[in-house]
Amino acid sequence: MAMTRICKRLFPTGTTSAMYSSDAYRCSPERNSGGAGAGDVKDKMLPSAFDDNKLFKYCKHPRTASIIGAPMTYGQPFIGTDSGPKLLRERGLGSMLSQLGWRVEDTPDIVFESGNHSNSVDPHNAKNCALVGHGCNLLATVVETKIQEGRFPLVLGGDHSVGIGSLAGVLRARPDTGVIWVDAHADLNTPETSGSGNMHGMPLGLLMDHPDGGYDFSTLPGFDFLVDGPRIKPEQLVYVGLRDVDPMERVWIRKLGIKTFTMTDVDFLGIGQVMKQALEHLKGRPLHLSYDIDSVDPVLAPATGTKVRGGLTYREAHFVAEFVAQSGDLASAEIVEVNPNLSCDDGANETVELGIQLITSFMGKSII
Numbered sequence: 026m027a028m029t030r031i032c033k034r035l036f037p038t039g040t041t042s043a044m045y046s047s048d049a050y051r052c053s054p055e056r057n058s059g060g061a062g063a064g065d066v067k068d069k070m071l072p073s074a075f076d077d078n079k080l081f082k083y084c085k086h087p088r089t090a091s092i093i094g095a096p097m098t099y100g101q102p103f104i105g106t107d108s109g110p111k112l113l114r115e116r117g118l119g120s121m122l123s124q125l126g127w128r129v130e131d132t133p134d135i136v137f138e139s140g141n142h143s144n145s146v147d148p149h150n151a152k153n154c155a156l157v158g159h160g161c162n163l164l165a166t167v168v169e170t171k172i173q174e175g176r177f178p179l180v181l182g183g184d185h186s187v188g189i190g191s192l193a194g195v196l197r198a199r200p201d202t203g204v205i206w207v208d209a210h211a212d213l214n215t216p217e218t219s220g221s222g223n224m225h226g227m228p229l230g231l232l233m234d235h236p237d238g239g240y241d242f243s244t245l246p247g248f249d250f251l252v253d254g255p256r257i258k259p260e261q262l263v264y265v266g267l268r269d270v271d272p273m274e275r276v277w278i279r280k281l282g283i284k285t286f287t288m289t290d291v292d293f294l295g296i297g298q299v300m301k302q303a304l305e306h307l308k309g310r311p312l313h314l315s316y317d318i319d320s321v322d323p324v325l326a327p328a329t330g331t332k333v334r335g336g337l338t339y340r341e342a343h344f345v346a347e348f349v350a351q352s353g354d355l356a357s358a359e360i361v362e363v364n365p366n367l368s369c370d371d372g373a374n375e376t377v378e379l380g381i382q383l384i385t386s387f388m389g390k391s392i393i
């Protein structure tokens with residue numbers, strides 16, 4: 026039975042998730058959150074350390090979260106990541122943020138150009154690059170504008186290629202931003218090094234200059250907007266949760282000296298020490314959190330496109346979010362790669378639920 030339903034959700038090429046009901050992904054009422062804190066996240070007021078004015082200090086008063094839906098699918102081969110923003114909203118994201126003390130502004134989803142969602146090899150080895158680039162250009166402008174307005178951009182992916190747009194917008198507004206990239210993968214490929222040509226593996230590879238120079242965006246259709254920058258420097262980035270790194274990515278991480286906490290480091294140091302050292306490395310910078318749901322162990326987050334075993338536990342995943350929020354320096358964030366099509370009902374439900382719980386944790390929810 027379960028398999029039949031899974032197969033029905035693997036949308037054929039060219040269809041959109043809007044054609045399918047998302048009712049099956051709604052939270053069952055008896056489900057307990059267990060998120061950042063004990064208790065149900067639908068409590069009238071969520072426990073929050075928000076009132077002491079130390080949190081989210083880069084946002085103007087009243088603290089306003091701008092929800093930016095970025096239903097991008099072109100950076101990887103599966104339809105379904107485009108339903109992430111819709112499902113997170115339906116699960117009550119807006120009211121949860123309000124209960125934490127945020128003023129909430131929900132902006133319309135970025136409208137991406139449509140095109141062939143094709144697996145054919147692009148001559149640039151960057152599949153759908155014109156579509157990804159066009160969408161990321163739009164997203165970058167929205168994110169930059171929201172930061173200039175003093176708001177907290179909360180980007181809901183979409184696949185991780187949206188990181189190109191959100192990070193470009195963040196860096197244009199605040200060039201010294203520190204980035205915490207929570208992911209099973211390094212996402213440091215370029216079209217030249219990528220084995221798959223899928224652009225969700227390239228956001229950092231495109232925005233960071235490599236040992237052999239910067240990427241020439243003038244040769245990549247859709248990416249003219251990045252010809253003159255911005256770029257992220259290696260010292261502005263920290264990885265958490267890596268466990269599947271391509272050979273050239275490994276070489277570049279070492280050569281560039283990028284601060285990296287793999288799952289082995291999480292095992293050895295513990296997540297508390299990992300996050301303490303990660304934030305010390307980025308001290309004094311406004312922070313952008315890029316949270317790929319595939320950083321979490323696939324037992325807990327099965328509905329995602331590139332699962333790798335041995336990921337963050339439930340509490341480790343929440344601790345990352347809580348610790349970044351409690352630093353007071355978090356200024357923007359995104360959550361990506363939630364794809365309900367890629368798991369059965371329960372798996373899809375649990376992944377969406379985890380996504381929303383992690384958002385509440387990095388948006389300030391605390392246990393006490």
Ligand SMILES: [Mn+2]
Nearest residue numbers: 185208212317
């Ligand atoms: Mn990723």
